Amino acid sequence: xxxxxxxxxxxxxxxxxxxxxxxxxxxxxxxxxxxxxxxxxxxxxxxxxxxxxxxxxxxxxxxxxxxxxxxxxxxxxxxxxxxxxxxxxxxxxxxxxxxxxxxxxxxxxxxxxxxxxxxxxxxxxxxxxxxxxxxxxxxxxxxxxxxxxxxxxxxxxxxxxxxxxxxxxxxxxxxxxxxxxxxxxxxxxxxxxxxxxxxxxxxxxxxxxxxxxxxxxxxxxxxxxxxxxxxxxxxxxxxxxxxxxxxxxxxxxxxxxxxxxxxxxxxxxxxxxxxxxxxxxxxxxxxxxxxxxxxxxxxxxxxxxxxxxxxxxxxxxxxxxxxxxxxxxxxxxxxxxxxxxxxxxxxxxxxxxxxxxxxxxxxxxxxxxxxxxxxxxxxxxxxxxxxxxxxxxxxxxxxxxxxxxxxxxxxxxxxxxxxxxxxxxxxxxxxxxxxxxxxxxxxxxxxxxxxxxxxxxxxxxxxxxxxxxxxxxxxxxxxxxxxxxxxxxxxxxxxxxxxxxxxxxxxxxxxxxxxxxxxxxxxxxxxxxxxxxxxxxxxxxxxxxxxxxxxxxxxxxxxxxxxxxxxxxxxxxxxxxxxxxxxxxxxxxxxxxxxxxxxxxxxxxxxxxxxxxxxxxxxx
Numbered sequence: 226x227x228x229x230x231x232x233x234x235x236x237x238x239x240x241x242x243x244x245x246x247x248x249x250x251x252x253x254x255x256x257x258x259x260x261x262x263x264x265x266x267x268x269x270x271x272x273x274x275x276x277x278x279x280x281x282x283x284x285x286x287x288x289x290x291x292x293x294x295x296x297x298x299x300x301x302x303x304x305x306x307x308x309x310x311x312x313x314x315x316x317x318x319x320x321x322x323x324x325x326x327x328x329x330x331x332x333x334x335x336x337x338x339x340x341x342x343x344x345x346x347x348x349x350x351x352x353x354x355x356x357x358x359x360x361x362x363x364x365x366x367x368x369x370x371x372x373x374x375x376x377x378x379x380x381x382x383x384x385x386x387x388x389x390x391x392x393x394x395x396x397x398x399x400x401x402x403x404x405x406x407x408x409x410x411x412x413x414x415x416x417x418x419x420x421x422x423x424x425x426x427x428x429x430x431x432x433x434x435x436x437x438x439x440x441x442x443x444x445x446x447x448x449x450x451x452x453x454x455x456x457x458x459x460x461x462x463x464x465x466x467x468x469x470x471x472x473x474x475x476x477x478x479x480x481x482x483x484x485x486x487x488x489x490x491x492x493x494x495x496x497x498x499x500x501x502x503x504x505x506x507x508x509x510x511x512x513x514x515x516x517x518x519x520x521x522x523x524x525x526x527x528x529x530x531x532x533x534x535x536x537x538x539x540x541x542x543x544x545x546x547x548x549x550x551x552x553x554x555x556x557x558x559x560x561x562x563x564x565x566x567x568x569x570x571x572x573x574x575x576x577x578x579x580x581x582x583x584x585x586x587x588x589x590x591x592x593x594x595x596x597x598x599x600x601x602x603x604x605x606x607x608x609x610x611x612x613x614x615x616x617x618x619x620x621x622x623x624x625x626x627x628x629x630x631x632x633x634x635x636x637x638x639x640x641x642x643x644x645x646x647x648x649x650x651x652x653x654x655x656x657x658x659x660x661x662x663x664x665x666x667x668x669x670x671x672x673x674x675x676x677x678x679x680x681x682x683x684x685x686x687x688x689x690x691x692x693x694x695x696x697x698x699x700x701x702x703x704x705x706x707x708x709x710x711x712x713x714x715x716x717x718x719x720x721x722x723x724x725x726x727x728x729x730x731x732x733x734x735x736x737x738x739x740x741x742x743x744x745x746x747x748x749x750x751x752x753x754x755x756x757x758x759x760x761x762x763x764x765x766x767x768x769x770x771x772x773x774x775x776x777x778x779x780x781x782x783x784x785x786x787x788x789x790x791x792x793x794x795x796x797x798x799x800x801x802x803x804x805x806x807x808x809x810x811x812x813x814x815x816x817x818x819x820x821x822x823x824x825x826x827x828x829x830x831x832x833x834x835x836x837x838x839x840x841x842x843x844x845x
Contacts, residue, residue, distance in 0.1 A: 227301070227747075228744055229598070231297055231301060231744060231747065232417075232599070232744070233600075234294075235297050235743060236418070236600050236740060237602075238294065239731065239734075239736040240603070241290050241293065243634040243635045243636075243638035244638070247284075248635070249627075249632075249635060250623045252286070254284060254286065257275055257285050259279050264277075272544065275292070283718065283724070284716055284721075287716065287724050287725075290724050290728065294724070297743070301747050310501065312482045312485075312502040313482075314478050315509050316508075316509055320426060321474075322471060324389070324423075324426040325390070325392050325471075327426070328388070328389045330522075331385050331552055331554070332381070332385025332386035334552035335348075335381075335385075335554060336453070337523065338555045343557065346379065347375065347378075348554075348557045349377050349381075353366045353665070354559070354563055354665040355559030355563045356414045357415070357416075358414065358593070358601070358604060359413065359586075363414060364666075364678060366413050368665075393471065393473075407420050407423040407424045411424070411597055415584070417596075417598055419600075421597070421598055457524075460524045461524055461527065464521060464523065464527035465527050472513075483506075486498040486499050512548070515538050515539045515548055517535055518535060518548075519539075519550035520550070522550045523550075562662030562664055563664065564661075565585070565608075565660070565662075566611045566659070567658065567661055568657075568688075569656070569657050570655065570656050571654065580628075580646070580647060581639075582607070582639050583604070583640055583735075584604040585601075585604040585607055589679045599740055611660060615687055619707070621658075622698070623705075625656050625688065625691060626698060628652065628656060629654075629691070629692065629698075630652060636649070637733075643733075655692050656690070659686055660686070661682065662681060662684050664680050664681070665679065666679060
């Protein structure tokens with residue numbers, strides 16, 4: 226999780242100036258205006274740590290960058306506790322519940338949307354080329370036969386609908402299938418750190434056994450074998466039972482954890498464990514309760530049957546976004562071709578040059594990139610913008626305006642290396658945008674690979690030709706509230722200067738390279754720390770076991786003398802007993818006594834030699 230948090234914070238930090246900076250697309254200072262109200266009142270109205278910015282002497286943009294830096298630093302430094310507490314299984318249960326809601330809802334919405342590609346099992350014949358930012362492996366996955374794509378859709382339904390209820394069984398079966406499913410998505414699409422979070426959820430259950438499911442007669446599969454109404458009836462039947470399965474599973478975990486706390490030895494430890502169990506069990510039950518509202522969104526009747534108290538609790542905390550509803554890939558877009566917006570610039574209004582983005586499809590010959598876990602937010606939003614008119618994406622007007630102004634922060638969202646931007650020396654005088662339809666190319670007839678990765682056809686105009694002072698552009702800026710009303714004021718406080726210095730050090734470095742570099746440094750730091758601690762343990766054990774030879778001999782001799790001394794003491798005690806028992810008896814002759822003493826001395830020497838040999842064999 227530390228690696229995922231690091232990637233998320235650094236990815237956002239690199240793009241912060243162009244997105245939310247004072248000269249970015251949507252400056253954060255427009256959304257968060259300081260009115261002098263008490264801090265508590267501000268936190269209640271809009272719960273965010275950015276309200277602390279004025280108290281630290283920094284503006285909103287600088288405060289956002291500072292929070293990203295702190296989050297990245299904590300991701301590198303802080304580690305989780307290795308100790309296992311008695312109540313950990315209660316809070317860990319929320320991981321299963323979250324994974325269940327994510328997987329189950331994602332599978333259900335594919336069928337409740339009535340998308341013909343999901344019902345006809347042909348969704349994956351479009352998915353690989355129409356997803357937000359595909360990888361180069363998506364091109365090869367797109368070439369797989371149709372029967373395989375249909376089998377993959379069926380496997381998706383099994384993984385996302387049939388398997389999740391098994392997460393609550395005592396052995397929590399089938400998490401590995403969800404893990405493999407997420408890994409395959411990562412390989413064929415750049416879904417940044419989101420899929421890494423899904424993998425982390427599945428990894429928490431990977432110690433379970435696999436469920437082997439074989440699909441046969443694949444070439445005869447044409448479409449799903451049930452209707453929408455049949456599935457909707459099935460959904461009405463299983464939604465509430467799934468809730469009760471969750472209730473029973475959570476109750477079992479809470480009760481078993483309570484017994485573990487009660488069995489702890491020691492009054493203070495048992496009391497402390499019981500208090501912790503009470504707090505975490507109550508928090509877990511509360512989180513489960515309010516999550517039922519977004520979970521039952523998948524079925525209207527089930528949502529209406531929830532207890533009103535659950536809805537009231539959810540409404541009270543909804544502003545904090547503690548729980549959410551899920552539904553990935555609800556409908557398959559781009560069935561008639563992947564829509565893609567291409568921006569063109571010109572200095573004379575006659576000859577036009579395409580502005581190529583770093584990650585999203587544009588150049589037909591450029592291979593799709595692999596940039597996980599970085600999330601290029603502008604490239605992603607360009608994909609969403611292409612699905613409808615520009616009026617559905619007000620930020621696009623701000624993008625055109627900033628490019629006409631030549632704002633460097635926004636240009637770096639398109640090309641980190643500004644020299645690769647076609648208008649880096651002088652901003653374009655005119656801009657326009659067209660929508661194209663993109664498809665993956667096909668292998669040649671002889672089986673060889675084509676020279677280009679993409680092919681495209683012109684679709685329509687997306688944004689008219691505009692320039693600074695253009696009536697249409699000015700009207701859109703005014704309509705969407707994108708006009709600067711007051712100039713930004715930079716703080717000269719030491720903290721603000723330190724944040725700006727860090728920014729100057731990483732400027733121009735591609736985000737995915739920076740993220741992987743920091744991740745590599747973190748791994749090396751952990752390895753060095755582990756080796757150092759192992760070296761200390763080895764040194765201590767060597768000092769305890771392999772002492773110097775002289776000391777060893779001395780210790781050996783001391784041990785031998787000590788052993789001999791103990792034997793003599795035992796013999797002495799035995800002799801005293803014999804003397805006490807033998808009072809009044811006649812003594813043997815002097816010659817016999819001497820012979821006995823000589824025999825005893827010889828026996829003692831042999832016994833001492835044997836003990837010395839045993840001690841030497843035991844010593845390393």
